[in-house]
C-alpha cells in the first residue's frame with residue numbers, strides 16, 4: 001500500500017513524497033514581480049513532493065488582483081528564476097500555476113480600464129476583487145460586469161498561455177499547471193449554467209463548452225511537452241457565483257475522459273468537499289475511472305488521516321494541502337512525525353511582507369532551539 005511519504009514518479013520527475021503544496025495566492029509581489037521573499041517562502045516549503053505556485057497571470061488582461069505575480073514579462077521571468085533556483089537547491093520540484101481570472105476582476109486593473117472578459121456578459125454576483133479603492137488604498141471592490149469574448153479572440157488567450165508556459169520553462173520551472181478551477185476564466189466556459197453562448201464555444205453541447213480549455217491544453221502541451229503540463233479543475237464548484245447546471249457530472253467526466261487521452265503530467269481537483277456535498281463520494285470514484293492512467297491530485301481540507309485514507313482507497317495518487325502549508329513550512333516532516341500543526345493567521349494570508357509569510361518557524365526549531 002502506498003503512503004504519503006513514498007516517492008512518486010511524475011512523468012520522469014522524481015517526487016520525494018506524495019504531498020503537494022496547493023497553489024495559494026499570497027499577494028506579495030509588489031510590482032507583479034516575485035522577489036527574494038517569494039524565493040525564501042517557496043524554498044522553506046520545498047519538502048513538499050511538488051509545489052504548485054500561486055496563480056500567475058498570463059497577461060495584463062488575465063489579472064484580477066493587486067500584487068499577484070505574472071509570467072508574461074522579462075522582469076517576472078527573472079524574478080521566478082530566483083524562486084525555482086532556491087527550490088531546486090533544496091531538492092524540491094515546482095510547477096507554475098498559469099491563471100486568467102476572466103470576470104473575477106475590476107476594470108481599474110484591466111489594460112485601459114476596459115471591462116474584464118468572460119464567456120458571457122454576466123457579472124459574478126456578490127464577488128469582490130482586491131484592487132485600489134477610490135481613496136487609493138488597497139481593498140475589496142465588487143467585480144465589474146465583463147464583456148463576452150468573441151470566438152476569434154480565444155486563440156489570442158491560448159497564445160498567452162503558451163507564451164507564459166514557455167516563460168515558465170525559461171524561468172526553470174519543472175512544469176506548469178493550467179488553472180481551470182475555482183470560477184476563473186476556463187470554468188466560466190465549462191459551466192453550462194453560465195456559458196449560454198450560441199457558438200462553438202458554448203451552449204448546451206458539452207464539447208462546445210470544453211473546446212476552449214482543451215485547445216489551450218493542447219497548445220501548451222505542444223509547446224513544452226504534455227508531460228510538463230497539469231491542469232486544475234473544480235467540478236461542482238459554487239465559488240465565485242458558479243451555478244449548478246444540468247449535466248454537471250457528465251461535463252466533468254467528459255473533460256476527464258478527454259484529458260486522459262492527452263498524456264499529461266496530472267489532473268488536480270481543488271475542491272473535494274464541494275464534490276462530496278454536491279455529487280457524493282461515488283463521484284470521486286467515477287472521476288478516477290474517467291481519467292484512469294493519468295496522475296490524479298485531490299485537494300481540500302485534508303488531514304494526515306484523510307489523505308492517507310484517500311491514497312489507500314486509490315482515489316488519488318497525490319494529495320494537496322493548502323492552508324496547512326502556510327503556517328507549517330515543514331509540513332511534510334510534521335505529518336511524518338505526527339508533530340502538532342501550527343494555525344495560520346487569516347489576516348496575513350494576502351498582502352504585506354514577511355509577517356505571516358516567511359516567519360512561520362519549523363517545528364524542530366521551536367521545540368529544540370539551537
Ligand SMILES: Cc1cc2nc3c(=O)[nH]c(=O)nc-3n(C[C@H](O)[C@H](O)[C@H](O)COP(=O)(O)O)c2cc1C
Pocket residue numbers: 022023024025026053054055097179181182232270271299300301302320321322323324349350
Ligand atoms: C490564501 C489562499 C489562496 C489560494 N489561492 C489559490 C490559487 O492561486 N489558485 C488555486 O487554484 N487555488 C487557490 N487556493 C485554493 C487552495 O489551493 C486549496 O485548493 C484550498 O485552500 C483547499 O485546500 P486546504 O483545505 O488544504 O487549504 C487558495 C487558498 C487559500 C487559502
